[in-house]
Amino acid sequence: MSGPIVKIEGLTKRFGAVAAVDRVDLEIARGELFALLGGSGCGKTTLLRLLAGFETPDAGRLLIDGQDMTGVPPHFRPVNMMFQSYALFPHMNVAENVGYGLRREGMAKAEAATRVADVLEQVRLAEYAQRRPAQLSGGQRQRVALARALVKRPKILLLDEPLAALDRKLREGTRFELVRLQAELGITFVMVTHDQEEAMSMATRLAVMDAGRIVQVGTPYDIYERPASRFVADFIGVANILKIEGGWLALRPEKIALSVERPGLPNVAAGKIVDIAYEGDRSLYRIATDGAVMIVSTTPNLSHRRGDSVWLGWAADAGHPLDA
Amino acid sequence: MIGRARFAFTVLGFGYAFLYLPLALVMIYSFNESRLVTVWGGFSTKWWSALFANEAMLQAAWLSIRIAFVSATVAAIIGLAAGYALARAPRFPGRGLFGSLVIAPMVMPEVVMGISMLLLFVGAERMFGGPERGFLTIAIAHATFSIAFVAIVVQARLADFDHSLEEAAMDLGATPWVTFLTVTLPLIAPAVASGWLLAFTLSLDDLIMTQFVAGAQSQTLPMRVYSSVRLGVDPQINVLATVIVVVAACALIFSGWLTRRKV
Amino acid sequence: MRYVIALPFLWLGIFFLLPFALVLAIALGTNAPDSVPPVDLGIGLKSFTLLFTDDLYLAAWLTSLRIAATSTLVALLLGYPMAYAIARAAPRRRPLLLMLVVLPFWTSFLIRVYAWMGLLDENGLLNQFLRWSGIAANPGTILGTEWAVQLGIVYAYLPFMVLPLYAVLEKLDVSLLEAAADLGARPIAAFLTITLPLSLPGVVAGCLLVFIPAVGEFVIPDLLGGTETLMIGKVLWDEFFTNADWPLASAVAICLLVLLAAPIALFQRQQARGPEPARERRR
Numbered sequence: 001m002s003g004p005i006v007k008i009e010g011l012t013k014r015f016g017a018v019a020a021v022d023r024v025d026l027e028i029a030r031g032e033l034f035a036l037l038g039g040s041g042c043g044k045t046t047l048l049r050l051l052a053g054f055e056t057p058d059a060g061r062l063l064i065d066g067q068d069m070t071g072v073p074p075h076f077r078p079v080n081m082m083f084q085s086y087a088l089f090p091h092m093n094v095a096e097n098v099g100y101g102l103r104r105e106g107m108a109k110a111e112a113a114t115r116v117a118d119v120l121e122q123v124r125l126a127e128y129a130q131r132r133p134a135q136l137s138g139g140q141r142q143r144v145a146l147a148r149a150l151v152k153r154p155k156i157l158l159l160d161e162p163l164a165a166l167d168r169k170l171r172e173g174t175r176f177e178l179v180r181l182q183a184e185l186g187i188t189f190v191m192v193t194h195d196q197e198e199a200m201s202m203a204t205r206l207a208v209m210d211a212g213r214i215v216q217v218g219t220p221y222d223i224y225e226r227p228a229s230r231f232v233a234d235f236i237g238v239a240n241i242l243k244i245e246g247g248w249l250a251l252r253p254e255k256i257a258l259s260v261e262r263p264g265l266p267n268v269a270a271g272k273i274v275d276i277a278y279e280g281d282r283s284l285y286r287i288a289t290d291g292a293v294m295i296v297s298t299t300p301n302l303s304h305r306r307g308d309s310v311w312l313g314w315a316a317d318a319g320h321p322l323d324a
Numbered sequence: 325m326i327g328r329a330r331f332a333f334t335v336l337g338f339g340y341a342f343l344y345l346p347l348a349l350v351m352i353y354s355f356n357e358s359r360l361v362t363v364w365g366g367f368s369t370k371w372w373s374a375l376f377a378n379e380a381m382l383q384a385a386w387l388s389i390r391i392a393f394v395s396a397t398v399a400a401i402i403g404l405a406a407g408y409a410l411a412r413a414p415r416f417p418g419r420g421l422f423g424s425l426v427i428a429p430m431v432m433p434e435v436v437m438g439i440s441m442l443l444l445f446v447g448a449e450r451m452f453g454g455p456e457r458g459f460l461t462i463a464i465a466h467a468t469f470s471i472a473f474v475a476i477v478v479q480a481r482l483a484d485f486d487h488s489l490e491e492a493a494m495d496l497g498a499t500p501w502v503t504f505l506t507v508t509l510p511l512i513a514p515a516v517a518s519g520w521l522l523a524f525t526l527s528l529d530d531l532i533m534t535q536f537v538a539g540a541q542s543q544t545l546p547m548r549v550y551s552s553v554r555l556g557v558d559p560q561i562n563v564l565a566t567v568i569v570v571v572a573a574c575a576l577i578f579s580g581w582l583t584r585r586k587v
Numbered sequence: 588m589r590y591v592i593a594l595p596f597l598w599l600g601i602f603f604l605l606p607f608a609l610v611l612a613i614a615l616g617t618n619a620p621d622s623v624p625p626v627d628l629g630i631g632l633k634s635f636t637l638l639f640t641d642d643l644y645l646a647a648w649l650t651s652l653r654i655a656a657t658s659t660l661v662a663l664l665l666g667y668p669m670a671y672a673i674a675r676a677a678p679r680r681r682p683l684l685l686m687l688v689v690l691p692f693w694t695s696f697l698i699r700v701y702a703w704m705g706l707l708d709e710n711g712l713l714n715q716f717l718r719w720s721g722i723a724a725n726p727g728t729i730l731g732t733e734w735a736v737q738l739g740i741v742y743a744y745l746p747f748m749v750l751p752l753y754a755v756l757e758k759l760d761v762s763l764l765e766a767a768a769d770l771g772a773r774p775i776a777a778f779l780t781i782t783l784p785l786s787l788p789g790v791v792a793g794c795l796l797v798f799i800p801a802v803g804e805f806v807i808p809d810l811l812g813g814t815e816t817l818m819i820g821k822v823l824w825d826e827f828f829t830n831a832d833w834p835l836a837s838a839v840a841i842c843l844l845v846l847l848a849a850p851i852a853l854f855q856r857q858q859a860r861g862p863e864p865a866r867e868r869r870r
Contacts, residue, residue: 052491052495053494053495054491054494054495073494074491074494074495075494075495075496075497075498075499076497077495079495080495080496081491081492081495083488083491083492084488085486085488087486087488087489087491087492088492089489089492089493089507090511091510091511100493100496100498100506101496101497104496104497104498104502105497148492148496149495149496152496152497328675331668331672332672332675332676335668335669335671335672336669336672336673336684339665339668339669339688339745340687342665342742342745343687343688343691343742343745344687344691346699346702346703346706346742347691347694347698347699347702349702349705349706349712350698350701350702350705353705363710401594402594402595402598403595405591405592405594405595406595408591409588409591409592409595412588413588413591413592416592418596422592422595422596423855423858424855425595425596425599425600425603425604426595426599427854427855427858428603428851428855429599429603431795431796431799431800431847431851431854432844432851433799433800433802433803433804433820433843433847434800434803434805435803435805435820435823435824435840435843436610436803436823436840436843436844437603437606439610439823439827439836439837439840440603440606440607440609440610440840441602441606443606443609443610443613443833443837444601444602444605444606444609446624447609464602465602467598468598468599468602468603471595471598471599475595476858500588525693528695529695529696529697531696531697531806532805532806535828536827546695546697549695549697549698549701550697550806553697553701553704553810554809554810556704557701557704557705557708561698561701564698565694565695565698565701565702568694568695568698569694569698572690572693572694573690573693575693576686576689576690576693577686580682580686
């Protein structure tokens with residue numbers, strides 16, 4: 001039991017003339033909570049569906065636990081998926097939904113029932129076993145979908161936008177619950193999301209995708225602090241991108257100090273406040289400097305007013321140089 | 325707002341009166357004593373007894389029901405396949421032709437379909453010596469034009485369901501065939517059933533194609549009704565109409581219940 | 588999936604597509620009353636020439652088209668307000684109202700046409716009513732005229748008009764009309780600029796569903812039209828059954844098919860495009 005659980009080499013999937021997934025190489029380690037992050041149409045969902053077996057690649061190889069899965073249909077793959085729409089069978093109750101996959105393995109009824117009861121306990125749905133999906137709340141449905149995929153004890157659990165259908169309040173709690181569950185079970189999770197906050201807060205590592213290609217892979221810290229390109233810097237969080245000699249510099253808004261007096265820092269710029277957005281725990285300022293409009297984030301200071309002249313300053317290592 | 329409510333009331337009142345008054349009169353006159361359908365001669369059930377003693381009519385009805393049962397079943401199976409293919413196979417060679425072929429019988433004038441099918445059966449008879457014209461040829465003809473109706477109902481029902489339901493089943497280890505049996509079929513069963521019912525009704529009612537492809541011995545119910553009606557109004561037909569309207573209303577309520585039932 | 592596609596393909600190919608080739612073959616043959624079947628195969632256009640030169644047939648074509656067109660128009664004028672009223676009724680009442688439109692379609696077509704025979708007869712209930720109420724002392728007979736045929740077609744095919752119209756009108760977002768009103772459109776203007784254009788697919792589908800079968804209609808002109816009204820479906824029937832002229836009947840069928848090819852293709856395009864707006868809406 002060594003080596004990566006997922007190994008992808010030069011994987012390509014075209015729809016007509018468009019390459020939805022374009023020569024992707026990727027390795028995912030055992031027990032990771034890996035996120036595929038990108039805007040709509042970047043190919044992240046197609047990549048997930050290639051892993052599940054719903055799409056067949058036009059080129060490249062896909063190995064799961066060392067076994068070549070190219071051309072293996074979904075029902076023979078040791079992976080299970082939690083669908084964005086949850087895809088709960090409307091004509092079956094919760095227990096039947098969750099037990100569906102076990103019955104397909106030919107597991108005896110009694111044993112399957114025990115396994116189903118256990119997993120429903122785990123997701124706190126034991127008393128809903130006889131309900132139909134239509135009689136459940138959104139959060140409960142999400143947990144049924146999760147239980148249905150987990151009960152098969154897959155080598156990899158695929159999650160397609162697992163939190164997108166939940167409302168904001170529920171999303172926060174579920175985020176922690178998924179992370180806890182993943183740590184408890186030790187199953188590799190591969191998650192697709194368009195929400196960078198979600199990816200950053202949950203994933204052990206993540207891949208940022210754009211136009212069918214993976215543009216950067218790394219830990220959330222790596223990706224935030226050391227973005228590989230202007231695209232990543234701009235896509236993850238907010239970044240001021242400054243033209244410097246030989247390339248660009250990505251400068252996060254919270255790394256910039258804002259003051260009325262000229263600060264004693266290696267880099268300074270004078271500017272005028274254009275806009276202030278008060279967000280409670282912080283304030284965002286748009287400041288027009290000589291070259292560009294810069295965004296600065298600080299703890300709220302109500303003495304600043306629109307139109308005030310201010311100074312910006314940042315440390316020598318505050319920015320991250322970019323090549324492209 | 326009052327104006328709009330009154331508009332709706334007037335329009336619907338007039339429309340439904342137009343649709344139902346003729347049928348209502350036919351039904352009322354089935355209890356008419358007089359032989360003349362246009363003159364009320366008092367209440368009587370004698371035409372009811374006459375119809376139910378009319379051996380030829382009953383035989384024709386029984387033949388029609390058997391044909392309808394067979395043709396609706398064939399149409400349901402093939403229509404199910406056609407609707408499934410249309411809803412779930414976005415691309416395959418000949419899909420355009422396939423779609424046209426499935427829908428076209430729905431709008432094709434019946435006289436055209438009738439003559440073309442007859443010529444096919446005549447040709448088959450000359451080349452292979454069969455099938456003999458009668459039950460089988462009528463059932464084939466009816467099934468052929470009912471397929472479209474089943475396919476459309478099935479396709480519409482499938483379009484309502486996310487394809488991810490079937491993907492989820494496969495993801496959980498179901499083969500395509502098991503997926504169809506355990507997920508797809510239970511979900512579209514109401515549509516197939518109401519399609520079957522529609523095909524059954526269409527077959528029971530068809531005159532034109534039947535007249536073309538029926539042999540000398542087979543007389544279906546519409547053929548009997550037609551030959552009787554051509555000669556003028558007949559009180560027994562009024563009785564038959566009453567029976568048909570009542571049965572149709574029951575069938576429709578049942579079919580509506582099937583399609584609207586919560587899954 | 589391959590077999591799922593092959594089964595209907597094969598069935599319809601054999602029992603629907605192939606027969607048309609036979610119809611064409613027979614239409615090119617010549618009538619041979621003494622043989623069984625009464626056709627001599629060959630390549631000749633005799634039947635087609637006859638169809639296009641004989642006044643009787645030309646008149647039948649024109650009558651068919653005229654009757655189908657006016658009936659379609661009348662059905663539209665009657666069906667649109669009905670569909671509109673049903674679509675705007677309280678949601679829990681709609682299924683019942685709709686079912687009442689569909690119900691006659693589930694009863695026998697023949698019976699529904701028959702129902703009008705007793706109404707439109709010289710001493711029928713309609714004339715009895717006209718005499719009794721004093722509207723007309725000596726009303727003429729409607730049965731056996733073109734009027735009766737048109738009435739019968741409208742009556743028989745009205746459900747086909749109402750259903751597609753209802754389908755589009757029901758989906759129409761009421762907030763669009765509210766927006767139009769908010770921007771200063773009077774109800775009439777809102778109807779003409781918003782409702783009508785958006786319901787056009789339903790109008791087209793409904794009209795085609797009435798027009799196409801009406802052109803080739805046989806039962807209605809036969810039972811209600813008498814000998815006076817000559818429609819092409821009846822011509823085909825008579826040539827085949829009464830005169831046993833198979834080539835001529837086949838030629839009529841081919842012409843009917845060619846004539847209706849454009850409307851049928853249009854209908855199919857509508858059907859194929861149908862689900863699109865619905866999918867947009869769900870997003």
